[in-house]
Amino acid sequence: MSQDKIFFVAIFLLIATVGGSFEKGTRDYPIKPVPFTSVKIKDNFWSKRLEINRTITLPHNFQKCEETGRLDNFAKAAGLMKGSYKGYQFNDSDVFKVIEGASYSLQVHPDVQLNHYLDSLIALISAAQEKDGYLYTPRRLMDSSYSPPGGKDRWVGEKEGSHELYNLGHLYEAAAAHYQATGKRSLLNVALKSANLICETFGPNKRHEVPGHQVIEIGLCKLYRITGEDKYLRTAKFFLDERGDAKGHDLIGDYAQDHMPVIEQDSAVGHSVRAAYMYAGMADVASLTGDASYIKAIDRIWEDVVSTKMYLTGGIGATGGNEGFSHPYALPNLSAYCETCAAIANVFWNSRMFLLHGDAKYLDVVERIIYNGFLSGVSMEGNRFFYPNPLESFRGANRAEWFACACCPTNVVRFVPSIAGYVYAQDDQNVFVNLFIGGESTVKLGNRSVKLTQVTNYPWDGAVRLQVDPNRPEEFAVRIRIPGWAQNRPVPSDLYRYLDQSNEQVDLRVNGQPDKLIMEKGYAVLKRTWKKGDVVEINFPMPVRRVVANEKLLEDKNKVALERGPILFCAEWPDNKNGNVVNLVLPDNSLLKTQFKKDLLNGVQIVQSSAVSVRRTLENTIVSDPAQDFVAIPYYAWAHRGLGQMNVWPAREVSAARPLPAPTIAYLSKVTASDNRRADAINDQLEPKNSIDHTIPFLHWWPRKGTTEWVQYDLKKEEAVSRTAVYWFDDTGIGECRLPKSWRILYKDGDQWKPVENPTAYEVEKDRYCTVSFKPVKTTGLRVEIQLIPDFSAGLYEWKVE
Ligand SMILES: [Zn+2]
Numbered sequence: 174m175s176q177d178k179i180f181f182v183a184i185f186l187l188i189a190t191v192g193g194s195f196e197k198g199t200r201d202y203p204i205k206p207v208p209f210t211s212v213k214i215k216d217n218f219w220s221k222r223l224e225i226n227r228t229i230t231l232p233h234n235f236q237k238c239e240e241t242g243r244l245d246n247f248a249k250a251a252g253l254m255k256g257s258y259k260g261y262q263f264n265d266s267d268v269f270k271v272i273e274g275a276s277y278s279l280q281v282h283p284d285v286q287l288n289h290y291l292d293s294l295i296a297l298i299s300a301a302q303e304k305d306g307y308l309y310t311p312r313r314l315m316d317s318s319y320s321p322p323g324g325k326d327r328w329v330g331e332k333e334g335s336h337e338l339y340n341l342g343h344l345y346e347a348a349a350a351h352y353q354a355t356g357k358r359s360l361l362n363v364a365l366k367s368a369n370l371i372c373e374t375f376g377p378n379k380r381h382e383v384p385g386h387q388v389i390e391i392g393l394c395k396l397y398r399i400t401g402e403d404k405y406l407r408t409a410k411f412f413l414d415e416r417g418d419a420k421g422h423d424l425i426g427d428y429a430q431d432h433m434p435v436i437e438q439d440s441a442v443g444h445s446v447r448a449a450y451m452y453a454g455m456a457d458v459a460s461l462t463g464d465a466s467y468i469k470a471i472d473r474i475w476e477d478v479v480s481t482k483m484y485l486t487g488g489i490g491a492t493g494g495n496e497g498f499s500h501p502y503a504l505p506n507l508s509a510y511c512e513t514c515a516a517i518a519n520v521f522w523n524s525r526m527f528l529l530h531g532d533a534k535y536l537d538v539v540e541r542i543i544y545n546g547f548l549s550g551v552s553m554e555g556n557r558f559f560y561p562n563p564l565e566s567f568r569g570a571n572r573a574e575w576f577a578c579a580c581c582p583t584n585v586v587r588f589v590p591s592i593a594g595y596v597y598a599q600d601d602q603n604v605f606v607n608l609f610i611g612g613e614s615t616v617k618l619g620n621r622s623v624k625l626t627q628v629t630n631y632p633w634d635g636a637v638r639l640q641v642d643p644n645r646p647e648e649f650a651v652r653i654r655i656p657g658w659a660q661n662r663p664v665p666s667d668l669y670r671y672l673d674q675s676n677e678q679v680d681l682r683v684n685g686q687p688d689k690l691i692m693e694k695g696y697a698v699l700k701r702t703w704k705k706g707d708v709v710e711i712n713f714p715m716p717v718r719r720v721v722a723n724e725k726l727l728e729d730k731n732k733v734a735l736e737r738g739p740i741l742f743c744a745e746w747p748d749n750k751n752g753n754v755v756n757l758v759l760p761d762n763s764l765l766k767t768q769f770k771k772d773l774l775n776g777v778q779i780v781q782s783s784a785v786s787v788r789r790t791l792e793n794t795i796v797s798d799p800a801q802d803f804v805a806i807p808y809y810a811w812a813h814r815g816l817g818q819m820n821v822w823p824a825r826e827v828s829a830a831r832p833l834p835a836p837t838i839a840y841l842s843k844v845t846a847s848d849n850r851r852a853d854a855i856n857d858q859l860e861p862k863n864s865i866d867h868t869i870p871f872l873h874w875w876p877r878k879g880t881t882e883w884v885q886y887d888l889k890k891e892e893a894v895s896r897t898a899v900y901w902f903d904d905t906g907i908g909e910c911r912l913p914k915s916w917r918i919l920y921k922d923g924d925q926w927k928p929v930e931n932p933t934a935y936e937v938e939k940d941r942y943c944t945v946s947f948k949p950v951k952t953t954g955l956r957v958e959i960q961l962i963p964d965f966s967a968g969l970y971e972w973k974v975e
Contacts, residue, residue, distance in 0.1 A: 533695025
């Protein structure tokens with residue numbers, strides 16, 4: 174590329190990313206983010222995280238892509254290596270996402286070695302691309318041992334999960350990032366060649382398949398912004414407009430938001446990552462085309478999500494079965510799915526809603542996610558990841574170093590470096606201060622340049638000092654986001670509220686003089702002639718607050734969560750008596766204290782109080798024990814100290830707590846099951862609401878079908894037993910577990926298992942306990958032997974013994 178071309182590209186990028194208009198399309202978001210390349214983070218909280226992402230998470234992800242054959246797939250497709258395709262059909266996308274993350278890292282932290290490594294990967298990807306631009310290693314490598322959905326036919330496997338277009342969306346995003354970071358066109362050329370093929374292939378009077386997993390819409394918009402080529406934008410819009418097409422081709426239904434035309438959709442359904450990527454893509458296309466019908470639709474869907482489908486962590490996607498949205502107000506904590514990718518996708522979407530509307534309420538959601546529901550997804554060391562992020566756990570969870578489906582780790586690595594890009598935004602007359610993160614930034618307002626220096630110990634302290642240094646005195650407005658949490662409103666809806674009102678006021682000063690809060694769309698507007706050295710000081714009071722949920726959210730009924738500033742807390746086992754936290758009641762009148770513990774979990778604020786422990790007796794009554802110390806830590810920091818209980822929503826009253834189990838024969842027994850299943854769900858004394866209750870743990874044998882299985886109690890001591898009861902799991906309509914064909918009880922006699930004698934009928938019924946009485950036996954072991962029906966599996970919630 175010639176020097177003048179490089180210069181042209183540089184100017185173009187500046188215009189495209191910083192604002193103003195460009196020849197081809199004059200429309201874009203009315204507000205522009207201040208790109209993260211113009212924001213240098215320097216603080217006590219995020220600096221460390223960014224550095225860990227660069228030095229640990231990034232190499233870790235590349236290493237895993239190498240080890241798992243993700244890179245080899247490209248080498249094999251290029252004919253540089255022998256062998257067949259390895260892994261899932263969406264594995265190409267992981268490599269693209271890590272390249273995107275690496276490119277972001279290069280932009281702010283030049284690294285010759287990384288630059289060369291990317292060159293070698295891009296050469297591999299380029300070599301795997303077919304002559305006409307087609308790039309999808311699963312199909313290029315298909316042979317007798319492996320075939321992707323669609324077989325040998327391109328594009329037809331989308332609804333069966335080929336992820337052909339999904340992979341390309343991530344390629345386009347990676348290419349845009351790499352081009353911006355390095356000025357090199359190597360990956361961009363691959364992407365454009367592919368996108369040209371897409372535009373030739375899909376459109377009116379061409380192919381009409383829609384992406385099974387959205388993201389290509391965002392990718393095409395990025396290519397449009399770089400090249401100004403209308404066809405990329407047109408095709409992004411085509412993919413959106415084809416969804417829910419009544420002509421009946423390629424309907425994927427609710428799961429992939431293909432159930433009705435996108436402009437008619439008014440609630441969030443289906444797979445939550447697909448959904449939020451789509452809503453973000455709709456925002457992009459709306460801003461670039463001015464299509465208001467898209468905006469109306471995503472406005473409605475946004476109301477639906479923040480009012481009925483969002484966890485207090487900012488997480489979305491309540492159920493694992495569809496990796497997605499459930500019914501309004503159905504937000505179970507124990508089984509909460511809240512995929513890390515969905516948290517990231519929700520930031521993409523909400524940040525774009527802000528760029529469209531200029532309202533701080535969208536940043537309230539963004540902030541809630543990045544400090545809570547997203548941040549829990551990656552370990553402090555940067556090399557372990559959560560896929561789901563539940564809000565309650567009985568036995569704890571370990572973050573994994575990788576997953577066969579590795580969408581989350583590769584999303585983390587590209588998201589963390591971009592966080593700086595959410596701190597500030599601007600239009601011609603306004604600078605928006607959206608997040609409170611220390612560091613320096615330079616904002617170009619037309620031909621003016623304004624340096625911003627933020628100093629704060631956020632999120633632990635609400636004092637923020639912002640120095641505003643324009644290159645010459647100028648009039649413009651600095652809009653400072655006053656977070657909802659500082660205005661007695663934790664979320665921009667009535668889904669959650671603080672239990673009491675705080676009268677502590679936000680303190681705002683300009684050059685030491687108190688200033689009135691003139692509020693507009695959630696911002697304090699400071700319009701004046703700014704001159705070098707002007708200083709804004711804001712102090713957000715950060716008392717510990719009690720949060721309660723809308724009464725329609727039954728899972729959180731009579732429960733309470735604790736917040737301080739943007740941080741949500743949870744009680745975890747190491748800090749509380751006997752490691753029990755799900756059985757604790759935190760009464761409304763127990764005093765909440767807080768302090769910073771610099772040696773705990775890399776330095777965290779904790780909340781201390783007094784709670785009551787609740788347990789069940791053998792007589793099946795619930796009793797509470799004397800008050801005990803209660804400690805809560807930030808939710809994002811849980812699961813760093815081994816396995817044990819965690820709870821975001823302790824009970825406010827005894828009726829809402831999960832009592833410690835009574836010391837029954839069953840509870841004191843050791844549980845084992847055939848096929849090495851984790852069986853301790855069946856004596857936890859958690860009562861199912863019905864046979865398809867996904868909110869509590871259960872034992873199941875899926876995917877084993879039609880077999881004979883067992884579950885066994887080794888009793889603590891010899892007992893006389895004459896009655897037992899089981900509660901079956903059956904997920905007809907969702908999964909493959911059904912009531913079993915039959916079952917019976919065996920007891921241990923010496924080292925022999927014998928059937929009990931004279932049993933009453935072995936009932937097999939849904940939605941209630943099936944009880945059987947038999948001739949009393951003295952034994953140290955009991956077994957339920959279960960015959961599964963052909964072609965189906967089975968499961969069990971509870972097994973009681975008397
Ligand atoms: Zn994921």
